[in-house]
Amino acid sequence: MGVQERKARHKEELRQEILEVARKLFVEEGFKNVSMRRIAERIEYSPATIYLHFKDKSELIFELCEETFARLVERQEQLNERTYDSPIDFLREGLSGYVEFGVAHPDHYRVTFMMADDEIDPSTYQSPDCMGMRAFGNLRAAVEACVQQGLFPKQNADTAAQALWAGVHGLVSLYIVMPEFPWADRQKVTETLISGLIEGLQAG
Amino acid sequence: MGVQERKARHKEELRQEILEVARKLFVEEGFKNVSMRRIAERIEYSPATIYLHFKDKSELIFELCEETFARLVERQEQLNERTYDSPIDFLREGLSGYVEFGVAHPDHYRVTFMMADDEIDPSTYQSPDCMGMRAFGNLRAAVEACVQQGLFPKQNADTAAQALWAGVHGLVSLYIVMPEFPWADRQKVTETLISGLIEGLQAG
């Protein structure tokens, strides 16, 4: 009965090859230029074959994004293992890490958090246990810690977390969409937004 | 020579009819579902005719966005005519107006500030005198006033304006892309971000 296993292995290999080729196309030429036909050409199978392994294009790209966002989540959880003078330092670290990550993986970020429901399927990309949402969850937890220690007086954890998220998301998405904009100094802008918001939340 | 004028008028009428039909399709069915062929069908001309009036689809949609963003700019400039106790009140008004506007015109906002360069042409959408950029310019001016009056100590106007812009842009774009997200309370989140940031900038 080793035959079935070999077949299954073979199938999994092809699946991985599809992902590999798609990943390469995706990071090198962006979402728009990844087409099922081009992937098919590169793996030397017909386009229809891809549909034996993935429901549709959205699902395929989703896996690539999950893969990449998993690295952000991992990094966030590594941060968790260090100790900090204050939960605010931890939060700050998480926020700037988020921005760095987004800028480093613009296409993955775009697909995950900047695409309309007619291009991607929100029910998969925004499900509570997908990596993008888990990344936000970690951020929320960091805010929760601050609230619990009374560092963000009069703040609700959810509200504060969402405001902070919007802030860093705004940075990332503008950096991605407007690389030619005459930014004052990205580092400084990022710092100003993060520190500004945190101080504002502390002031209450 | 009234003939040429009549012809020119007729041409302008057709141009306006194209825009009108496109606008209707655009707000009712979103960017993705506005196709040159569907516009052509509705104006009862062939698709090729549209290209006698617009360079390409991007330019056509751009005009619609300009039109709409012009209303934001206008509103901002009306704000300018009132007087405020503090330039901070004026700034706050501008920021919440920006968010309201974005949420009210999600498709126009998406095209103007959330699309990649392979879908739209940044050199037109991000030119310094397009309405989107003028809207930011007004915001920047409001920040400048705060800086000049020493209300944002140790802050550079550009850096602060860009941070604030990123903040409100983040709100708008997340609201647009994730309408199903369990927002705490959009009003409160918006308030938290705007007030938080402003207080942070005041604290310096």
Place this chain on the structure above:
DNA sequence: AATCTAAATGAACGGTGTTCACTATGGGCG
């Protein structure tokens, strides 16, 4: 050798933006 199963595909469907050689219309002029 015949049969069954799963993988793979060719060809099509219905769409997209865009271009271009061509036709048709109607005003200007001899």
Place this chain on the structure above:
DNA sequence: CGCCCATAGTGAACACCGTTCATTTAGATT
């Protein structure tokens, strides 16, 4: 009036896209 020419308009094509499905192919089982 009839001819000419500019301009408006178009049909058909190009080169793509995602997706589906009836059909073929290949390989293992009986």
